[in-house]
Structure formats: structure tokens, C-alpha cells
Amino acid sequence: MALVEQNRNGENAARLSEARASDYIALLKPRVMSLVVFTGFVGLLVAPGHMNPVLAVIAILCIAVGAGASGALNMWYDADIDAVMKRTRNRPIPAGVVSREEVLVFGLVLSVFSVMTLGLFVNWLSGALLAFTIFFYVVIYTMWLKRSTPQNIVIGGAAGAFPPMIGWTAATGMVSWESVVLFLIIFLWTPPHFWALSLFTTNDYAAARIPMMPNVRGEASTRLQILVYTLIVAPVGVLPWVMGFAGPVYGVVSTALGLAFVAHAWQLWRAPSAEAALKRAKALFGFSLLYLFGLFAVLFCETLAQRAWTWIGI
Amino acid sequence: MDWHMSMADANKDLETISQSDKQKKAQRSRSVALGIALALFVLLVYIGTWAKLGANVLIRPM
CATH class of the missing domain: 1.10.357.140 (UbiA prenyltransferase)
Incomplete structure (x- = not known):
């Protein structure tokens, strides 16, 4: 049929x-x-x-x-x-x-x-x-x-x-506090990730009449809000180590990635021209993917290693 | 005999749809995918039931 x-x-x-x-x-x-x-x-x-x-x-x-x-x-x-x-x-x-x-x-x-x-x-x-x-x-x-x-x-x-x-x-x-922290990491990561994307696809969203932040509040405001969110997500990203359900490797990597994320957002906020802002928005978008993947990949590897060590009795 | 003749005449007047090669290929692709998905789902339910209930799957009140 x-x-x-x-x-x-x-x-x-x-x-x-x-x-x-x-x-x-x-x-x-x-x-x-x-x-x-x-x-x-x-x-x-x-x-x-x-x-x-x-x-x-x-x-x-x-x-x-x-x-x-x-x-x-x-x-x-x-x-x-x-x-x-x-x-x-x-x-x-x-x-x-x-x-x-x-x-x-x-x-x-x-x-x-x-x-x-x-x-x-x-x-x-x-x-x-x-x-x-x-x-x-x-x-x-x-x-x-x-x-x-x-x-x-x-x-x-x-x-x-x-x-x-x-x-x-x-x-x-x-549902425990640890799972809420994992939720918060992605939740707080989403705005800077998507707003960076929307900064270099503004026309597309405007054509579709979607009220993305750059279309409604302007690019300068969006860049500032991206910085604010990265300042929040960076310490939250370290919480799994602080709370004890991630190890020291995660602590070091999440701190380094968080600082780099904030640095990218800072550079975007301080961009001297529209062209520079566009370039830095693309860089931030790419880094945001690396940031989230990096955090969860380290969490994954570290947990796996800990389980393996426990299993072989080290 | 007359009845058979009238049915044949009626079939001639039916508007039928014939598939192009592209449409046939697409249909086959969908059918194969659906078949695989259904087979995997049956397997998932079978294995999942054993994993969840273990030997208890055989214990049923008579």
C-alpha cells in the first residue's frame, strides 16, 4: 500500500x-x-x-x-x-x-x-x-x-x-541536589550558547520574526547578558567537584574551562567593532560547545576511572 | 456472467495511482526501517523483561 x-x-x-x-x-x-x-x-x-x-x-x-x-x-x-x-x-x-x-x-x-x-x-x-x-x-x-x-x-x-x-x-x-547541579550547568550554559549563535544569525531570526535577544534588546545588551550568564555558569560548573561527586581532575578542568569561557565572553563584550564582535561571537559559540562537552566528558572519564580502580581493588 | 462483466467495466473506470521508481524506493526504505524498528522494539521488550524480572518472570500465581 x-x-x-x-x-x-x-x-x-x-x-x-x-x-x-x-x-x-x-x-x-x-x-x-x-x-x-x-x-x-x-x-x-x-x-x-x-x-x-x-x-x-x-x-x-x-x-x-x-x-x-x-x-x-x-x-x-x-x-x-x-x-x-x-x-x-x-x-x-x-x-x-x-x-x-x-x-x-x-x-x-x-x-x-x-x-x-x-x-x-x-x-x-x-x-x-x-x-x-x-x-x-x-x-x-x-x-x-x-x-x-x-x-x-x-x-x-x-x-x-x-x-x-x-x-x-x-x-x-x-531527584537529588547533585542532579539539580547537572541540570543547572546546562540550563545556565544555554543562554550564552544560543545568544552567541543569534549574534551572527540575527537576520535569519528577524526574517522569521522570532524575538531573539539581539533583535529586541540590541547586540550590546546581548553581549553584556552573555557575560553575566558565563559569570554565573563558570562557578556552577565547578560545583560537582565542590559537592564531592566529581574528582580533582574535574575540579581543575572545570575551573580552567570556566575561566576561558568568561574570557571569551569578556572579549565579546569589549569588542571594538561590529566585525570583531561577529568574529568573537563565532569563537564564543564554538567554545561553548567545547565547554559543555569538556565538563561532561571529564565527569564521564573520571567516574569510569574511579569505578575501574574500585573494581580492580586499588 | 453479466455481473463479472459489469465489475470489469467498473474497474476500468477506477482512478488508480502508479508509483514512480523514486516513490517505490522511498516506500521500500520506509518499510525496511519500520520493520527493523519493530523487531528491535520486540527484542527490547523481551530482553528488558528478563533484565527487570529475572527468574521471577516464571513465577505466576495459578
Whole structure:
């Protein structure tokens, strides 16, 4: 049986779908998903206690599919915006490969399956957190905040910050202060990361009528706010070591990365010209990725090393 | 006999859709992906049930 779609131009004629499996994978935003999987896995690994490895794999898989479902539902709602922006105009819906209705059903089915599977096999608290994350990203961020306030990614950033907390909850069955700290690191990292991106894609966001900070408050204000957020996130990034659930290597690396992050933000704030600001915004954006990946990678390696040493009895 | 003839005539008037090669390839790609996804899900439920319940999976109240 062939999948028949309504013609996108509103004509009555139907057309057969030319969507390949890869188009559906693109709907899951694989690059975003990879970061979510990584941070979720680190949250699960760092958590105290032992978890059955099979159930741990199922938990990570559910977090990944839940994140993918959020991405698909985001593309379903934002199809009009995606068609306008250069960065997103080749996504499956604006490219005319998949219809919005198909994407809605795809996203909803994956959401239900990921939440139910996580709840049934791991625990219902992590299942509920995953459901809330999907709801927060799709309804609170995509449908409400994104088009209405320049604080959109400040509040909406919470959706991207939940995965390590879900990983932690999957392993322990409870939300603890350590998981809240992991949440805060990503939550506070999100504004400088996205505002740096928006500084060199201002026209794109303006064309799509999205009230990003540079369009609404101006570039100077955005650069100052980026600096303020990096000044907050840098010490918060060191907290896992201060609280004792990360070792000295993490302490040194997180301090160094935090100082470098602040230095990048300072240079951006003090940029002497628009051209220099553009260049420094790109540098800050690149470094912000390195910062977050670095923190979680060190946390991951250090925990793994500690477990290995304990296991071989050193 | 007449009934068969009228059905054949009716089928001639039906508006049918024929797939292009691109559409056939796309459909096959979707079908294979869906098949793999379903098989993996069945496997996940099977292995997950054993991992969660262990030997208790065999203990059922009669």
C-alpha cells in the first residue's frame, strides 16, 4: 500500500510520498540528540549505586527517542519558521518531503512509546520527567515562549537541561541536589550558547520574526547578558567537584574551562567593532560547545576511572 | 456472467495511482526501517523483561 499525501498546495490531488527513512531520522534532530544522549548517560553513570546494564541501555534509548520526538514535534509546529530561515529551510517539512500531519503523528507516537517504556522498565519518576521534558520543549518553549519573548531560550533551555537529571533518576529513583547541579550547568550554559549563535544569525531570526535577544534588546545588551550568564555558569560548573561527586581532575578542568569561557565572553563584550564582535561571537559559540562537552566528558572519564580502580581493588 | 462483466467495466473506470521508481524506493526504505524498528522494539521488550524480572518472570500465581 502506498502512502498517499495531500498536496501541500492545498489542491485536491493526492501524491505519493517520496520520504525515505533518512528523512524521518532527520526529524529526530540527530545532532541535538547526540548531546542529549551523552549528558543523559553521564547523569546515569555518575549517580550512586548499581544499575542493571540492560536497563541502563533501555533508559538511554528512551531518553534519545524522547528527545527525537521533541525535535519532530518542534519541526511540526515551526514548519512556517523553518521555511524562512536559511539554517532550517532544508528540513523535511519545508523541503516538501514529509507532511506536517505525518510528523505530528510520528512525534506523538515516539513520545508515548519512549515515556511508557522508560516508566515500565526503569521507573515512573524518570518516565514522568521525560514526559515533562517533551511537554516543556514542545508546548512551553516551541508553542509559547519562542515567538513571544526574547527570554525564550533562557526558560526554554530547561528542556535541554533535563536529560542528565533523567539519567540520574533512572539510576537512583529520586531527584537529588547533585542532579539539580547537572541540570543547572546546562540550563545556565544555554543562554550564552544560543545568544552567541543569534549574534551572527540575527537576520535569519528577524526574517522569521522570532524575538531573539539581539533583535529586541540590541547586540550590546546581548553581549553584556552573555557575560553575566558565563559569570554565573563558570562557578556552577565547578560545583560537582565542590559537592564531592566529581574528582580533582574535574575540579581543575572545570575551573580552567570556566575561566576561558568568561574570557571569551569578556572579549565579546569589549569588542571594538561590529566585525570583531561577529568574529568573537563565532569563537564564543564554538567554545561553548567545547565547554559543555569538556565538563561532561571529564565527569564521564573520571567516574569510569574511579569505578575501574574500585573494581580492580586499588 | 453479466455481473463479472459489469465489475470489469467498473474497474476500468477506477482512478488508480502508479508509483514512480523514486516513490517505490522511498516506500521500500520506509518499510525496511519500520520493520527493523519493530523487531528491535520486540527484542527490547523481551530482553528488558528478563533484565527487570529475572527468574521471577516464571513465577505466576495459578
